[in-house]
Amino acid sequence: MTTFWCEHAWVGGAAPGVVVEVDDGLITALSRAATPPAGAYVLRGMVFPGFANVHSHAFHRALRGRTHADGGTFWTWRRSMYELAATLTPDNYLRLATAAYAEMVVAGVTVVGEFHYVHHPPGGGRYADPNAMGDALAEAALAAGLRMTLLDTCYLTGGIGTALSPEQQRFSDGSVDAWAERALSRSDHPRTRVGAAIHSVRAVPRAAIADIASTVAGRPLHVHVSEQPAENEACLAAYDLTPVRLLAESGALGPSTTAVHATHLTGDDIATLGSSHTAVCFCPTTEADLADGIGPARELVDAGAPLSLGSDQHAVVDPLAEARALEHGERLRTGRRGRFTPDELITALTSAGNAALGWPDAGTIRVGAPADLTAVRLDSVRTAGSRPEQVLYAATAADVHTVVSHGAVVAENGRHTRLGDVGRLLTETIEELS
Numbered sequence: 001m002t003t004f005w006c007e008h009a010w011v012g013g014a015a016p017g018v019v020v021e022v023d024d025g026l027i028t029a030l031s032r033a034a035t036p037p038a039g040a041y042v043l044r045g046m047v048f049p050g051f052a053n054v055h056s057h058a059f060h061r062a063l064r065g066r067t068h069a070d071g072g073t074f075w076t077w078r079r080s081m082y083e084l085a086a087t088l089t090p091d092n093y094l095r096l097a098t099a100a101y102a103e104m105v106v107a108g109v110t111v112v113g114e115f116h117y118v119h120h121p122p123g124g125g126r127y128a129d130p131n132a133m134g135d136a137l138a139e140a141a142l143a144a145g146l147r148m149t150l151l152d153t154c155y156l157t158g159g160i161g162t163a164l165s166p167e168q169q170r171f172s173d174g175s176v177d178a179w180a181e182r183a184l185s186r187s188d189h190p191r192t193r194v195g196a197a198i199h200s201v202r203a204v205p206r207a208a209i210a211d212i213a214s215t216v217a218g219r220p221l222h223v224h225v226s227e228q229p230a231e232n233e234a235c236l237a238a239y240d241l242t243p244v245r246l247l248a249e250s251g252a253l254g255p256s257t258t259a260v261h262a263t264h265l266t267g268d269d270i271a272t273l274g275s276s277h278t279a280v281c282f283c284p285t286t287e288a289d290l291a292d293g294i295g296p297a298r299e300l301v302d303a304g305a306p307l308s309l310g311s312d313q314h315a316v317v318d319p320l321a322e323a324r325a326l327e328h329g330e331r332l333r334t335g336r337r338g339r340f341t342p343d344e345l346i347t348a349l350t351s352a353g354n355a356a357l358g359w360p361d362a363g364t365i366r367v368g369a370p371a372d373l374t375a376v377r378l379d380s381v382r383t384a385g386s387r388p389e390q391v392l393y394a395a396t397a398a399d400v401h402t403v404v405s406h407g408a409v410v411a412e413n414g415r416h417t418r419l420g421d422v423g424r425l426l427t428e429t430i431e432e433l434s
């Protein structure tokens with residue numbers, strides 16, 4: 001058994017002097033003490049439940065700082081991403097993902113949703129183990145000390161009514177049945193679950209969306225939705241429906257589904273997502289980096305859609321910055337402050353994120369929950385003077401000083417306790433791919 005003493009902890013609000021007792025990775029008792037009990041591991045500053053990074057493509061980390069010279073659009077960025085995807089193997093993806101996940105851990109993340117579609121060898125075919133790539137990701141998450149939901153992604157077409165391009169061949173299983181047989185036959189590990197994803201209405205035809213929705217019942221189902229206006233235009237032209245309406249009419253929305261991005265929505269789309277209690281995952285730093293736009297986050301939450309956050313292409317891996325960018329986007333588009341309360345932003349970063357990934361008991365500091373804790377300094381150059389309950393508006397990932405995952409300390413002062421210097425690890429693995 002381990003005892004942690006938190007100078008301040010987020011237990012539905014900021015509270016001083018919280019004692020967290022942990023056994024076998026789970027919180028077994030909570031109490032209050034003004035000073036640390038004898039033998040307790042002391043967590044100074046503000047301790048949050050570990051953060052959930054709900055939308056990740058681990059390999060995109062190798063594009064950071066490399067796609068800006070020529071400007072371009074989402075679609076020119078995608079060409080660079082496809083060139084990178086073509087270099088991945090199970091071995092080098094294990095190393096790259098381990099480094100990318102280690103960066104998440106030192107930033108305070110304790111659970112990731114990996115939206116995984118690089119399934120097969122370049123050009124198609126199958127690895128000897130057809131799940132070699134997904135298994136490499138799961139192994140990487142365990143090595144980094146992250147819980148994971150592997151959102152195994154169905155990807156069948158290059159666009160609506162368009163054949164796959166050569167570089168997209170390795171993303172496809174050829175049919176929903178083949179995808180389901182490969183992806184959903186795996187068994188869950190206590191800390192790695194298998195969920196499902198529809199890549200987008202561009203990559204999965206209407207009939208296949210309905211087949212997936214009826215196949216995955218109960219598992220988390222994620223889908224990229226309306227990230228770019230061009231996707232909406234193509235969907236309207238082909239089906240006379242918006243992507244949200246197409247998903248709704250295919251039976252793909254509901255509380256187990258998460259719509260990722262949800263940027264360019266109609267009023268009817270917002271009402272449809274909200275009334276079906278479909279979750280939404282915003283990725284504000286990615287949506288800024290790729291010039292996607294600012295989605296209607298407040299309207300979606302008000303309509304009934306739970307909100308979570310993801311770093312997506314990892315131009316930034318900083319959950320605190322992600323939450324702040326969400327709120328800043330709201331302020332910029334409405335001219336009003338305080339669109340989301342600190343409690344709403346922290347819920348998005350923690351319990352709502354875990355729920356979107358199929359871990360409804362995680363992401364809170366309470367008895368029975370996984371002991372995932374992220375401690376943030378209140379005395380750094382960025383945070384000094386901040387009130388504990390408002391530190392979210394000042395802190396960055398650099399202020400995360402200790403991360404506890406499943407009861408074990410996995411990061412201290414920016415270093416991973418098992419993997420060491422994460423900057424070195426990232427440099428080596430990205431150079432290997434170049």
Ligand SMILES: [Zn+2]
Binds near residue numbers: 057260
């Ligand atoms: Zn994505």
